[in-house]
Amino acid sequence: xxxxxxxxxxxxxxxxxxxxxxxxxxxxxxxxxxxxxxxxxxxxxxxxxxxxxxxxxxxxxxxxxxxxxxxxxxxxxxxxxxxxxxxxxxxxxxxxxxxxxxxxxxxxxxxxxxxxxxxxxxxxxxxxxxxxxxxxxxxxxxxxxxxxxxxxxxxxxxxxxxxxxxxxxxxxxxxxxxxxxxxxxxxxxxxxxxxxxxxxxxxxxxxxxxxxxxxxxxxxxxxxxxxxxxxxxxxxxxxxxxxxxxxxxxxxxxxxxxxxxxxxxxxxxxxxxxxxxxxxxxxxxxxxxxxxxxxxxxxxxxxxxxxxxxxxxxxx
Amino acid sequence: xxxxxxxxxxxxxxxxxxxxxxxxxxxxxxxxxxxxxxxxxxxxxxxxxxxxxxxxxxxxxxxxxxxxxxxxxxxxxxxxxxxxxxxxxxxxxxxxxxxxxxxxxxxxxxxxxxxxxxxxxxxxxxxxxxxxxxxxxxxxxxxxxxxxxxxxxxxxxxxxxxxxxxxxxxxxxxxxxxxxxxxxxxxxxxxxxxxxxxxxxxxxxxxxxxxxxxxxxxxxxxxxxxxxxxxxxxxxxxxxxxxxxxxxxxxxxxxxxxxxxxxxxxxxxxxxxxxxxxxxxxxxxxxxxxxxxxxxxxxxxxxxxxxxxxxxxxxxxxxxxxxxxxxxxxxxxxxxxxxxxxxxxxxxxxxxxxxxxxxxxxxxxxxxxxxxxxxxxxxxxxxxxxxxxxxxxxxxxxxxxxxxxxxxxxxxxxxxxxxxxxxxxxxxxxxxxxxxxxxxxxxxxxxxxxxxxxxxxxxxxxxxxxxxxxxxxxxxxxxxxxxxxxxxxxx
Numbered sequence: 001x002x003x004x005x006x007x008x009x010x011x012x013x014x015x016x017x018x019x020x021x022x023x024x025x026x027x028x029x030x031x032x033x034x035x036x037x038x039x040x041x042x043x044x045x046x047x048x049x050x051x052x053x054x055x056x057x058x059x060x061x062x063x064x065x066x067x068x069x070x071x072x073x074x075x076x077x078x079x080x081x082x083x084x085x086x087x088x089x090x091x092x093x094x095x096x097x098x099x100x101x102x103x104x105x106x107x108x109x110x111x112x113x114x115x116x117x118x119x120x121x122x123x124x125x126x127x128x129x130x131x132x133x134x135x136x137x138x139x140x141x142x143x144x145x146x147x148x149x150x151x152x153x154x155x156x157x158x159x160x161x162x163x164x165x166x167x168x169x170x171x172x173x174x175x176x177x178x179x180x181x182x183x184x185x186x187x188x189x190x191x192x193x194x195x196x197x198x199x200x201x202x203x204x205x206x207x208x209x210x211x212x213x214x215x216x217x218x219x220x221x222x223x224x225x226x227x228x229x230x231x232x233x234x235x236x237x238x239x240x241x242x243x244x245x246x247x248x249x250x251x252x253x254x255x256x257x258x259x260x261x262x263x264x265x266x267x268x269x270x271x272x273x274x275x276x277x278x279x280x281x282x283x284x285x286x287x288x289x290x291x292x293x294x295x296x297x298x299x300x301x302x303x304x305x306x307x308x309x310x311x312x313x314x315x316x
Numbered sequence: 317x318x319x320x321x322x323x324x325x326x327x328x329x330x331x332x333x334x335x336x337x338x339x340x341x342x343x344x345x346x347x348x349x350x351x352x353x354x355x356x357x358x359x360x361x362x363x364x365x366x367x368x369x370x371x372x373x374x375x376x377x378x379x380x381x382x383x384x385x386x387x388x389x390x391x392x393x394x395x396x397x398x399x400x401x402x403x404x405x406x407x408x409x410x411x412x413x414x415x416x417x418x419x420x421x422x423x424x425x426x427x428x429x430x431x432x433x434x435x436x437x438x439x440x441x442x443x444x445x446x447x448x449x450x451x452x453x454x455x456x457x458x459x460x461x462x463x464x465x466x467x468x469x470x471x472x473x474x475x476x477x478x479x480x481x482x483x484x485x486x487x488x489x490x491x492x493x494x495x496x497x498x499x500x501x502x503x504x505x506x507x508x509x510x511x512x513x514x515x516x517x518x519x520x521x522x523x524x525x526x527x528x529x530x531x532x533x534x535x536x537x538x539x540x541x542x543x544x545x546x547x548x549x550x551x552x553x554x555x556x557x558x559x560x561x562x563x564x565x566x567x568x569x570x571x572x573x574x575x576x577x578x579x580x581x582x583x584x585x586x587x588x589x590x591x592x593x594x595x596x597x598x599x600x601x602x603x604x605x606x607x608x609x610x611x612x613x614x615x616x617x618x619x620x621x622x623x624x625x626x627x628x629x630x631x632x633x634x635x636x637x638x639x640x641x642x643x644x645x646x647x648x649x650x651x652x653x654x655x656x657x658x659x660x661x662x663x664x665x666x667x668x669x670x671x672x673x674x675x676x677x678x679x680x681x682x683x684x685x686x687x688x689x690x691x692x693x694x695x696x697x698x699x700x701x702x703x704x705x706x707x708x709x710x711x712x713x714x715x716x717x718x719x720x721x722x723x724x725x726x727x728x729x730x731x732x733x734x735x736x737x738x739x740x741x742x743x744x745x746x747x748x749x750x751x752x753x754x755x756x757x758x759x760x761x762x763x764x765x766x767x768x769x770x771x772x773x774x775x776x777x778x779x780x781x782x783x784x785x786x787x788x789x790x791x792x793x794x795x796x797x798x799x800x801x802x803x804x805x806x807x
Contacts, residue, residue: 047450050394050449102571106567121616229453229456273464273465276461280457280458281461287454287458
């Protein structure tokens with residue numbers, strides 16, 4: 001089942017024959033994982049991880065309807081459809097749990113599964129009308145990135161359309177985080193302090209939600225609706241085990257994203273699976289390694305402390 | 317052509333959501349289709365695949381409904397979601413075991429993967445700073461990623477009978493084989509039996525873990541049992557509903573049942589019924605046309621049941637609660653009008669029996685039309701009569717019936733008793749107690765009034781010096797007196 005590992009075919013030839021294409025694919029993977037990871041850090045720290053899950057499932061009907069109405073993979077229509085579906089989810093979850101005795105998590109489960117079901121039915125029912133199929137929902141298609149229409153900016157070739165799009169989302173996110181770093185820090189960790197400083201936690205909460213929907217919609221085509229959730233949570237979860245300051249967590253997230261993209265790409269070439277999936281596998285493996293080493297370190301630390309105590313005891 | 321009609325049926329199910337997409341040209345094609353024959357096919361069980369689909373969806377609906385109740389009342393709703401995504405690698409490896417869609421191997425693989433995922437969420441939560449939602453999402457996404465990669469690799473293989481393997485993602489009840497249904501049936505029987513036999517233990521550990529421990533129940537083991545049964549439920553539903561939507565078959569029927577009853581036993585029964593019903597509807601709808609996934613239709617059917625329970629549930633339904641609220645507001649309004657009539661009469665020293673509408677309007681501080689409505693409502697409720705004043709004055713007056721008088725006395729008594737209680741017991745200033753009493757006067761029940769009276773030593777006057785109507789006043793009809801209470805008269 002597992003193909004033989006061939007250094008030449010898996011690593012060397014990909015760079016030798018089509019370095020530019022390989023670079024574009026890896027860059028796309030990096031942009032997707034990086035954008036998801038950056039916004040995901042705040043999502044995880046604000047304990048909204050499952051809201052990310054819900055939104056990523058429920059934007060499917062929005063995207064499908066946008067496809068069906070416009071008949072093309074028009075990015076702006078897709079954005080609008082996805083963001084509307086995401087917002088509707090948030091509102092519906094709140095409406096259900098406020099107006100009945102169903103708890104928030106169950107309300108979330110009911111809402112997003114219904115949305116997802118509607119999306120799947122629309123896509124399978126109209127599969128012959130749009131180039132959107134169940135595979136795309138599940139895996140995305142990073143590997144096809146080099147075949148996208150190239151974008152020129154004042155005559156300078158920038159690269160394939162989807163890479164440029166995702167890249168601008170990534171850069172925009174970076175700029176936003178740099179501009180509002182302090183505000184985000186305070187509203188994430190100390191709502192009371194934020195209020196006393198005159199910041200509205202509400203505004204930043206909904207702002208985060210909005211940006212989250214935006215990132216999920218733009219990452220959808222690359223990694224599919226469900227693997228987005230892994231890309232949202234795995235990088236910040238790993239980074240949180242490695243660092244204690246928000247800025248360090250963000251930097252680690254970006255570094256990890258680059259690792260996922262590079263290793264994930266070669267793993268995909270080797271296993272001939274799907275790059276979104278292999279990136280998640282790499283991410284999960286790295287998480288497990290980091291997790292285990294923190295456990296070992298802690299045990300070690302405890303051991304050292306015990307020994308130190310014992311030596312102190314023998315001294316006295 | 318069957319495909320086409322199936323598509324239109326989906327549209328009908330989705331209702332207004334996609335109406336803007338309807339294109340007139342395609343409507344004509346409906347007549348040329350054979351979905352009717354598919355429907356008849358299904359309803360007459362003429363096909364073994366139909367029997368498999370029916371029994372399969374009944375089994376899975378029952379099992380998911382039952383186990384969904386337990387995760388719902390244990391507040392683990394989204395653990396079902398994580399578990400269902402986490403089984404995917406197990407499905408792929410179970411297939412690899414002997415290169416065919418062997419129900420038993422896939423079952424074992426999926427259960428192991430699901431339990432592994434559950435254990436991992438727990439370990440992450442216990443040993444790191446990461447919170448519960450993060451650990452759930454992490455395992456969900458991570459395991460699902462592994463599963464997708466493994467499935468792709470299996471699909472790339474040349475050997476092996478891979479038919480039906482792709483159905484694990486979105487579900488296809490019609491693809492169930494005899495072996496699948498037998499496995500599902502066994503699991504269903506085991507689950508129902510275990511829930512029946514261990515009902516008390518499950519009940520106690522679900523709601524009061526400390527009490528369960530005090531009883532000496534092995535709470536931890538029962539928790540593991542629930543997890544294993546949950547994994548069973550997910551795996552049973554996997555092939556018909558699909559990995560992505562199994563969690564909905566766990567949560568939604570149980571949540572609908574939760575809106576309808578307060579007893580776990582009834583909730584279990586209802587959830588199992590709802591689950592089985594949703595399963596049947598989903599299997600039927602997706603059978604109407606080829607290539608339609610079953611899972612989404614089952615989920616939509618379950619959501620339909622939930623929506624009905626959400627709006628029209630007798631006790632917790634939105635509509636019934638709104639009705640209750642309206643009734644309460646109406647009662648409060650009636651009581652306020654009665655109180656105003658009492659107060660107008662009191663100011664006149666109870667000499668006049670009737671109260672003119674203009675006096676009443678001035679007292680209530682509203683305009684004549686509103687008062688007219690309020691008084692009419694009193695008349696309809698049998699609290700008052702509207703008559704023209706007998707002494708030749710043209711303006712109409714309101715006269716309280718004995719029942720109306722009694723009710724008015726009660727409201728005024730509640731109000732004044734509460735004011736007195738607040739000034740005496742809570743040491744509030746006499747001019748601070750009115751607003752509070754204004755609210756509580758509509759809520760106080762007879763037994764609380766008795767307690768208040770006893771505690772305040774059967775008072776006759778409120779802090780503002782006004783008389784508090786007593787039992788005798790209500791019976792007498794119209795005049796208040798100071799010597800209401802026999803207790804006060806006795807010494």
